[in-house]
Amino acid sequence: MSLGEFQKQIQEMEKKIKEIHLFSQQQGVDLSEELKRMEEKLQNLRKQAYYNLTPWEKITIARKMERPTALDYIQYIFTDFMELHGDRYFGDDPAIIGGIAWLEKIPVTVIGQQKGRNTKENIYQNFGMPHPEGYRKALRLMKQAEKFRRPIICFIDTPGAFCGIGAEERGQGEAIARNLLEMSMLKTPIVSLVIGEGGSGGALALGVADQIWMLEHSVYSILSPEGYASILWKDSNRAEEAAEKMKLTAQDLKSFGIIDGILAEPLGGAHEEPKEMAQTIKKTLLEIIPKMKNNSMEELLRKRYEKFRKM
Amino acid sequence: MLGGFFKKTKYITMPRKTQVKSISHLNFLGVQEEVQPSIPDGMWQKCKKCGQILYTKDVEEQDQVCPDCGYHFRLSASQRIQQLMDPDTFEPWDEDLVLQNPLQDNKYLEKMKQLQEQTGLGDALISGKGSLGGYAIVLGVMDSGFLMGSMGTVVGEKLTRAIERATQQKLPVVLFTASGGARMQEGIFSLMQMAKTSAALAKHQEAGLLSIIVLTDPTTGGVTASFAMLGDIILAEPEALIGFAGPRVIRQTIGQQLPEGFQTSEFLLQHGFIDQIVTRKEMKEVITKILALHEGVKV
Numbered sequence: 001m002s003l004g005e006f007q008k009q010i011q012e013m014e015k016k017i018k019e020i021h022l023f024s025q026q027q028g029v030d031l032s033e034e035l036k037r038m039e040e041k042l043q044n045l046r047k048q049a050y051y052n053l054t055p056w057e058k059i060t061i062a063r064k065m066e067r068p069t070a071l072d073y074i075q076y077i078f079t080d081f082m083e084l085h086g087d088r089y090f091g092d093d094p095a096i097i098g099g100i101a102w103l104e105k106i107p108v109t110v111i112g113q114q115k116g117r118n119t120k121e122n123i124y125q126n127f128g129m130p131h132p133e134g135y136r137k138a139l140r141l142m143k144q145a146e147k148f149r150r151p152i153i154c155f156i157d158t159p160g161a162f163c164g165i166g167a168e169e170r171g172q173g174e175a176i177a178r179n180l181l182e183m184s185m186l187k188t189p190i191v192s193l194v195i196g197e198g199g200s201g202g203a204l205a206l207g208v209a210d211q212i213w214m215l216e217h218s219v220y221s222i223l224s225p226e227g228y229a230s231i232l233w234k235d236s237n238r239a240e241e242a243a244e245k246m247k248l249t250a251q252d253l254k255s256f257g258i259i260d261g262i263l264a265e266p267l268g269g270a271h272e273e274p275k276e277m278a279q280t281i282k283k284t285l286l287e288i289i290p291k292m293k294n295n296s297m298e299e300l301l302r303k304r305y306e307k308f309r310k311m
Numbered sequence: 312m313l314g315g316f317f318k319k320t321k322y323i324t325m326p327r328k329t330q331v332k333s334i335s336h337l338n339f340l341g342v343q344e345e346v347q348p349s350i351p352d353g354m355w356q357k358c359k360k361c362g363q364i365l366y367t368k369d370v371e372e373q374d375q376v377c378p379d380c381g382y383h384f385r386l387s388a389s390q391r392i393q394q395l396m397d398p399d400t401f402e403p404w405d406e407d408l409v410l411q412n413p414l415q416d417n418k419y420l421e422k423m424k425q426l427q428e429q430t431g432l433g434d435a436l437i438s439g440k441g442s443l444g445g446y447a448i449v450l451g452v453m454d455s456g457f458l459m460g461s462m463g464t465v466v467g468e469k470l471t472r473a474i475e476r477a478t479q480q481k482l483p484v485v486l487f488t489a490s491g492g493a494r495m496q497e498g499i500f501s502l503m504q505m506a507k508t509s510a511a512l513a514k515h516q517e518a519g520l521l522s523i524i525v526l527t528d529p530t531t532g533g534v535t536a537s538f539a540m541l542g543d544i545i546l547a548e549p550e551a552l553i554g555f556a557g558p559r560v561i562r563q564t565i566g567q568q569l570p571e572g573f574q575t576s577e578f579l580l581q582h583g584f585i586d587q588i589v590t591r592k593e594m595k596e597v598i599t600k601i602l603a604l605h606e607g608v609k610v
């Protein structure tokens with residue numbers, strides 16, 4: 001069954017429950033047993049629906065405008081977040097946000113690709129597609145974190161690095177490349193979390209980390225399925241088919257050993273319960289960051305190198 | 312880890328097997344529109360730039376440069392090595408590295424087999440060790456005639472091994488890029504080659520060793536966004552297409568025509584991303600000079 005069919009059944013079930021509930025109130029009949037049974041069935045249906053999502057359905061969830069963004073998670077997970085702006089060379093790219101904050105009692109540097117939460121924001125944030133200055137800002141903040149021995153947490157959520165004239169003039173390729181090289185040697189722990197879309201080199205530029213985790217319905221790929229279909233099959237309408245073929249779900253990447261873990265999403269997706277999702281992320285960060293700090297720097301860097309070396 | 316991969320002195324003499332007919336592979340960023348056969352068929356060929364009809368033999372004598380306007384045609388990796396390296400010194404590495412087909416794409420596997428037969432190459436990169444102008448170097452040369460020079464796991468692994476060995480043996484690396492970017496058929500694994508090769512280069516640089524990158528037509532996508540932009544010294548052949556996104560993708564994204572000369576070597580020089588444009592004729596001399604200045608090891 002597809003998600004759509006599940007959703008239809010779920011809606012029918014919800015409607016039925018409402019009617020029975022109303023009926024029992026109006027008639028003063030105790031139907032609580034019956035209702036309880038139906039609620040359970042409904043919950044099961046919901047679980048099944050989201051357990052068996054196709055890659056394309058996951059992409060749809062990962063791209064939802066209501067899906068929590070980096071800033072949403074930052075707000076829920078950290079305290080005293082202070083945003084730091086600018087790359088010191090050209091400008092400040094709103095598609096990447098970054099700053100310093102507390103993770104409980106650990107000072108950390110937080111960086112994320114920021115999609116808009118509505119159309120207006122999306123235009124300002126360029127749909128989370130960074131320019132070179134965004135990657136250079138990220139690198140500046142990472143070097144700063146290294147200096148002060150702060151762990152770095154990166155939220156990845158981008159369709160890809162922006163393709164445009166200015167981006168080329170200012171060296172989009174160089175900016176991404178520089179991040180890959182520098183991150184591979186950065187003397188501080190790095191955790192990257194794919195929270196929505198991890199699109200191509202534009203995502204990887206925040207992804208050379210000691211620990212890479214993905215939210216359950218997020219995706220991470222060489223490029224968008226639309227792009228893949230248009231290039232390999234000259235037909236961008238075959239994106240759904242491409243999504244199957246590309247093996248881009250969190251579950252695929254975990255099975256390949258490319259990521260370290262998957263964070264379960266609330267039923268229906270992170271947008272249904274952003275706070276709950278944030279708590280799951282926070283709990284994981286608090287588990288893995290102290291462990292990473294236990295490694296000697298040499299050990300940490302050696303493991304980071306080996307991690308990508310195997311791929 | 313690296314032992315056992317060295318071949319016993321097996322020198323490459325590199326007869327390019329066949330005249331590669333227009334391989335219209337579609338690379339990741341839509342550079343395919345610029346694809347041209349690296350060696351055109353027959354006695355005659357037309358210059359892509361000036362339109363002059365040229366004797367193929369004349370072009371060959373000029374190292375595949377148009378005798379009329381100086382346009383640089385694409386070279387195969389073998390041709391490049393032959394032009395560049397001191398005779399009988401190049402020892403190729405990891406030629407037998409087998410193809411990973413991580414996404415179980417049978418069509419891709421077929422295509423690879425066909426290309427391997429056509430080109431005599433195992434994949435889109437030849438790596439190895441040899442001497443250039445009398446200096447020992449580790450060399451990597453991409454071949455845009457093989458699936459648009461795209462970087463999949465074999466290319467990434469060969470490059471990484473080459474760079475790692477250069478670090479171990481304290482040798483400079485010289486890398487010639489010619490690639491449409493990451494190899495889509497290998498999905499996320501291709502993407503990770505960008506991180507892997509960049510990390511290997513980081514270690515090489517940390518060891519105080521020299522890396523020279525030469526960008527040739529075309530260099531785009533995941534190759535531009537990784538090792539291609541990370542050399543201590545970055546050179547480019549004239550008029551090469553170099554960029555992150557392919558021109559077609561940019562045109563589609565922004566819905567505008569692109570300015571004249573956009574994403575050429577000259578454009579990159581002007582914007583501060585490469586050190587020098589060097590013609591094919593002068594390439595060996597220039598690289599030799601750089602190696603000498605870095606007190607390279609004479610063979």
Ligand SMILES: [Zn+2]
Nearest residue numbers: 358361377380
């Ligand atoms: Zn010409």
